[in-house]
Amino acid sequence: MTTSATDHQPAPAARESALIPVGVLGARGRMGTEVVKAVNDAEDLELVAMVDDGDWLFNVADAGAQVVVDFTRPDVVMDNIRFCIDNNIHCVVGTTGFDEARLATVAEWLEPKPEVGVVIAPNFGIGAILLMRFAQEAARFFPSVEIVELHHPDKVDAPSGTAVRTARLVASARRAAGLPASPDATTDSLPGARGADVEGVPVHAVRLTGLVAHQEVLLGAAGESLTLRHDSYDRASFMPGVLLAVREITRRPGLTVGIESFLGL
Ligand SMILES: NC(=O)C1=CN([C@@H]2O[C@H](COP(=O)(O)OP(=O)(O)OC[C@H]3O[C@@H](n4cnc5c(N)ncnc54)[C@H](OP(=O)(O)O)[C@@H]3O)[C@@H](O)[C@H]2O)C=CC1
Numbered sequence: 472m473t474t475s476a477t478d479h480q481p482a483p484a485a486r487e488s489a490l491i492p493v494g495v496l497g498a499r500g501r502m503g504t505e506v507v508k509a510v511n512d513a514e515d516l517e518l519v520a521m522v523d524d525g526d527w528l529f530n531v532a533d534a535g536a537q538v539v540v541d542f543t544r545p546d547v548v549m550d551n552i553r554f555c556i557d558n559n560i561h562c563v564v565g566t567t568g569f570d571e572a573r574l575a576t577v578a579e580w581l582e583p584k585p586e587v588g589v590v591i592a593p594n595f596g597i598g599a600i601l602l603m604r605f606a607q608e609a610a611r612f613f614p615s616v617e618i619v620e621l622h623h624p625d626k627v628d629a630p631s632g633t634a635v636r637t638a639r640l641v642a643s644a645r646r647a648a649g650l651p652a653s654p655d656a657t658t659d660s661l662p663g664a665r666g667a668d669v670e671g672v673p674v675h676a677v678r679l680t681g682l683v684a685h686q687e688v689l690l691g692a693a694g695e696s697l698t699l700r701h702d703s704y705d706r707a708s709f710m711p712g713v714l715l716a717v718r719e720i721t722r723r724p725g726l727t728v729g730i731e732s733f734l735g736l
């Protein structure tokens with residue numbers, strides 16, 4: 472096909488050098504503030520809109536955002552994603568609170584928009600992603616497994632999205648290996664003492680001043696245990712993953728869960 476001057480297509484060189492216009496939702500929050508800094512520092516990205524609670528969501532569309540990064544709250548994130556999809560804006564979502572039903576809803580919204588990409592990742596930290604992968608690998612070798620997640624006390628959801636995803640991945644690996652339930656003789660306990668049950672994996676949530684985001688997966692077998700631990704000491708730890716997702720999502724239409732595939736995992 473030939474092109475003419477009236478096609479309004481940028482020349483290939485211009486297209487390659489164009490900055491990706493990015494909007495940030497939750498821009499005044501703990502993660503949003505860090506994302507704003509990271510986008511401003513990235514040479515190939517341009518921050519075009521910052522939206523927080525009470526701001527006009529249409530700002531991101533009016534500003535021409537090609538990608539929106541959402542670090543808001545589980546109770547508002549679905550409306551934000553719907554808005555972005557309707558306005559043909561790709562979404563990088565770090566906000567937690569996604570179960571299978573929510574993921575299915577987002578996939579349904581994307582059906583009439585085959586060019587739009589949404590990535591929903593419970594954790595953008597490379598170490599945390601590797602921990603999930605290692606836990607999944609180790610799961611079939613150990614009869615017992617429990618997860619402990621530890622976070623700052625301002626976190627509104629428990630257990631963390633990362634812990635829930637880790638538990639599901641571990642549970643799936645155990646099922647595939649034909650493992651029975653972890654042994655547990657408890658018949659008498661205070662409510663909550665054995666943690667939340669996520670597909671048979673106990674998940675314990677600690678909230679402690681001074682912490683940021685931490686997780687341990689404890690695996691036990693006769694006479695030995697394996698402890699996998701990851702620590703995010705600073706929210707800067709999430710930024711390489713967030714920036715990778717912003718760059719990748721422009722060429723990854725549809726719904727992606729987790730950034731493992733962007734990392735070649
Ligand atoms: N995937 C990952 O790697 C990570 C995910 N997270 C997740 O990200 C989310 C945010 O965490 P964090 O930054 O610590 O939380 P914060 O509470 O610090 O930030 C959320 C921000 O979003 C604002 N907000 C609320 N409603 C809206 C709305 N409708 N539109 C735009 N902004 C809104 C909040 O305002 P107000 O305070 O007034 O409500 C607040 O400023 C959580 O779900 C958390 O679990 C966190 C770290 C890493």
Ligand SMILES: O=C(O)C1=N[C@H](C(=O)O)C[C@H](O)C1
Pocket residue numbers: 567593594622626627630631632633634683684685
């Ligand atoms: O709220 C947080 O801080 C975090 N939330 C995410 C989660 O719930 O897994 C990711 C990380 O643990 C930090």
